[in-house]
Amino acid sequence: MSAKSSSGGVSSSPILPKPTNNASPPPVSSGFNARTLWPDLIETPENQWVFECKDIIEKIGSNEPLALEMKRNMEKCLMYFYTLKKKLNLFDHTYTASCILFYRYWFVYGIPTTITECIHISQGILVTACKTMENNRPIEAYVKGTCEFLMQNIPALKSRTNIDKLKWEFRDKLVTNEKKILCLFGFDLNISNPKELIEEVFSGYYRFNRDHNLPENFKKAFPKILQESRTFMVQAVTQPVSLLCDGYTFIALSLIYCGLEYKKLVDKDFKYPKNFFKDRFPIQVTSDNFANIFTDYKLLEENFFNLKSNKGVKLQIDSGMVHSVIDETSDVENEISQFSDPFNYELIRSGEVEEEFLNHIETRVNDLLEKAKQESMKRKAKDPIKASDAKKQKI
Structure with missing residues (x-):
């Protein structure tokens, strides 16, 4: 790997010393470019997640009773995402990411037949989406909100289930399902939200x-x-x-x-x-x-x-x-390409700035400066400052 030097040339990568037991960082070379050698985000593999409409509809199946039950469970899962979004004050980004991951999981692996197992999977998907899109919440918040949702939608659970025992069950399932979901998706969380x-x-x-x-x-x-x-x-x-x-x-x-x-x-x-x-x-x-x-x-x-x-x-x-x-x-x-776009933020952040962009920035800054001067002159004309007030010393 090579890094661009400050003078515009290309310098070879520094030879790093052999690792030691104390894992101390290697000395920083003058040619080190953090943006090049240590990327802001490590991209994970991307899979094809776009399908034909016919294939999506056929995934429902031809068995009418089973299809209705499956759609009923899916609708409950979507309701669960929306309810937890409100309870935990999550972003809309997180809600949309949860729905996208849920449909991908359903299309590839299907969903369980019982609503409880479906919510177990949905809880793992919600936590994965939350960690991807924003700051994670405490595990107790997910577990408490999930149990309350189930109690409201399955009244029979109140009479036959101990709430504390149910919380521990959902806590254990969350840890297991989160690992399972990451593996089943192949760690592909580039969902293009x-x-x-x-x-x-x-x-x-x-x-x-x-x-x-x-x-x-x-x-x-x-x-x-x-x-x-x-x-x-x-x-x-x-x-x-x-x-x-x-x-x-x-x-x-x-x-x-x-x-x-x-x-x-x-x-x-x-x-x-x-x-x-x-x-x-x-x-x-x-x-x-x-x-x-x-x-x-x-x-x-x-x-x-x-x-x-x-x-x-x-x-x-x-x-x-x-x-x-x-x-x-x-x-x-003439389709637009990220490499020919002078306003591409990722390229600018990496230090690759085109002359067209520099000229544009100079023009925009001069326009803003001229606009600020004109507004300042208008304010002075409307509210002139007396010379005697201007010469007063500040105490």
Whole structure:
């Protein structure tokens, strides 16, 4: 491995001394680059977690009584995630991650036939999602919240089960199932959480640099669309849409849906700026492709759960409707790449900064400086300071 030196050249990696018993750290070389030799995040292997709609529906099975019982247990597990999110004050990121991991587990391994065993698995998934997305909670908090949920949903447990004994059972199961789930997923926790990705794609850094020159009417409308898009994702993740598309496709799907709703309810002339999706997402957004995803989403709703958050007929979106709100070029050769994006945060953080980005930053800083000077002059004109007051000594 090599590291870039401060002078712009490339220096060879330092030869580390042989390990000793006291495990003391090796001396730091002048050419050491912490960003290169010690990454912020060690990436785990990624598997294919996107499947065809037909395969997802066929996973339910043809046995009607067993399918109904399975869907009833799955719905209880999703309710469990939402209840524990409220009890433990978890982020929406954690809730969406729990649902994504739960559907992956169900699709590959299935779920137990009893609700108690299903909640055991769900508890392990929730803890795994919490450790991945945010600060972990004490084990007693998970166990207490899980037991209370079961007592409320299975009243027979109150009469025949000792609550303290049940807590110890869930505590032991949690330790076992957490290890089991990590192994079954192959330690692949790169879930491409859409709720997390949307905050990164439209973070303050990108609003300041990449998105500063958008049309003014779109800048006023987009915050409302973005908020509705976040709500859409939290609701849609209760159906197995996460098995249908990856995180970036999920975000684009939500933005297109909310853009169509905004066009229908607020502004009939609304449309995303040219290449809005192409400049921000590593996927190709086409009218036909996303019209098919909306159709598949509607089929999943009809075959899985009847929830209040279901969109129903609103998902009857054809390619013409999608085309009315997007303006994307179809040149495949010019698809955006993270290596050609001057505003790519990961490359900038590693020290690889392009001249285009440096010139852009200089222009933006000068604009902000000029704006600050003008505002200062306006304030002085409105509230002039007397010369005698200015010369007073401070006590």
